Amino acid sequence: MLLLAEPPANQGFMTAAYVVVAVVLVGYSVGLVRRVGRALKGEG
Amino acid sequence: MSSDVLASARSSMRAGRVIAIVGLLWVAAAYVRAIAFTPVEAVQGPAQKIMYVHVPAAWCAFLAFILVGICSALYLWLKDPRLDAFAAASAEVGVVLMLLVLVTGPIWGKPIWGTWWQWEPRLTSTLFLFFLFVGYLTLRRSVFDPLERGRYSAVIGILGALLVPFIHLTVYMFRTIHPQPVVLRPEGPTMPGSFVATLLFSLAGFTVLFLGLVMMRYGLSRHAEAMGGHDAVAG
Numbered sequence: 001m002l003l004l005a006e007p008p009a010n011q012g013f014m015t016a017a018y019v020v021v022a023v024v025l026v027g028y029s030v031g032l033v034r035r036v037g038r039a040l041k042g043e044g
Numbered sequence: 045m046s047s048d049v050l051a052s053a054r055s056s057m058r059a060g061r062v063i064a065i066v067g068l069l070w071v072a073a074a075y076v077r078a079i080a081f082t083p084v085e086a087v088q089g090p091a092q093k094i095m096y097v098h099v100p101a102a103w104c105a106f107l108a109f110i111l112v113g114i115c116s117a118l119y120l121w122l123k124d125p126r127l128d129a130f131a132a133a134s135a136e137v138g139v140v141l142m143l144l145v146l147v148t149g150p151i152w153g154k155p156i157w158g159t160w161w162q163w164e165p166r167l168t169s170t171l172f173l174f175f176l177f178v179g180y181l182t183l184r185r186s187v188f189d190p191l192e193r194g195r196y197s198a199v200i201g202i203l204g205a206l207l208v209p210f211i212h213l214t215v216y217m218f219r220t221i222h223p224q225p226v227v228l229r230p231e232g233p234t235m236p237g238s239f240v241a242t243l244l245f246s247l248a249g250f251t252v253l254f255l256g257l258v259m260m261r262y263g264l265s266r267h268a269e270a271m272g273g274h275d276a277v278a279g
Contacts, residue, residue, distance in 0.1 A: 008089035010155040017094040017151040018075060021101065021144050025071065025253065028140050029064050032260045036057040039267045 046270050053266035060259025067253025074100075074246035082242045094152040095226075096242055100250035101144040106208050108138025108254065109177060113205020116198035125269070128194040131201050132184055133261035135177050137254060142174045157221060165214040166222035173211060176204045 078096040085092035115131035118124070149167065150160040161167065180200045187193040215224045227233045233240045 007084045007086055008091070008155065010089045010091040013151050013155050014090040014093050017097060017148040018079070020147050020151070021097045022075070024140065024144055026068065029068055029253070029257060032257060032264070033061055033064065035264055036061050036260050039264060040054060040057060 049266055049270040053263045053270055055263075056259050056266065057263030060256045060261075060263055062256070064253055064256025064260060067249060067251075067256045070249030070252055071246065074242070074249045077245055078242050082238055083236075085239070088156055091152055091155045094148055096246045098145060098148040098152060099243060100247040101141045101148065103247055104250050104254040105138045105141035105145055106212070107251070108134045108141065108258070109173065109201075109208050110205050111258075112138065112177075112180075112201040113208075116201035116205070119194055119198050120202075123194075125190065125194065126266070128190075128198065129265040129269070130258070130262050131198065132181075133258050133265060135180050135201065136261055137257045139174065139177050139181060140257075141250075141254065142170070142177070146171060146174060162221055164220045164222065165218040166211065166220050169207065169211045169214055173204060173207050176200065176207070180204065 074096065078093050082093065082096070084090055111134040112131045115127045115134065119127040119131065149170075153162075154160050180197055183200065184193055184197050187196060214220060215222055226235050227240060227243065235243075
């Protein structure tokens, strides 16, 4: 795998994938953390 | 007994929360490393960097489903509800991660293969595995007797886990457009060292996050059980 002067311009696909992964991981994690917080406080 | 379960659930939730936060920060660092400090691949361009999130998500999803299978088999043998709760927690996190695999794969495929999707063995069997574990979670919400729920879902969990090695081997057994493994090869990785280092760094972060999420989910299930309530996954 050699570096060329001009690799294909497909930055948007990478950005889209990274955004989707970040949104899902952070969303699911925050949801669980909040539920854990409520359970530890005795509300859940 | 119930207070022991409650104490165990609370410690699992607390530890899981810390581990998940560490995992999230680790994955964030992997993003920075992948985007800013790892060279752009010559042929595929920036889209190749999707591998740094796609492969770790796949690794953790398959790990999750294998854990479901192991815990389910042990549950059928030992009838320990903790094994059933852990299998359910692992399945839920695995489904979330597999969803990411099924979304990021086509996003990579479009610029590289020229198509979002092909009904070829690796992609199709992975999609079926995802549906199977969605069915597993749906079943758990539909059966209210804990023993029946545990027994039925354990059978599905074992069958699903048996698909994982088959899916791994599809790239060797069939003509497929999906790339073969680039790191776990007998002759060594086919990528430059910096690419491998970023992939392994991201993989470690995803694994830590996976562990934290499963511990939190397991703790929530056990907590609901100890409080006599209903949990969406554990029942």
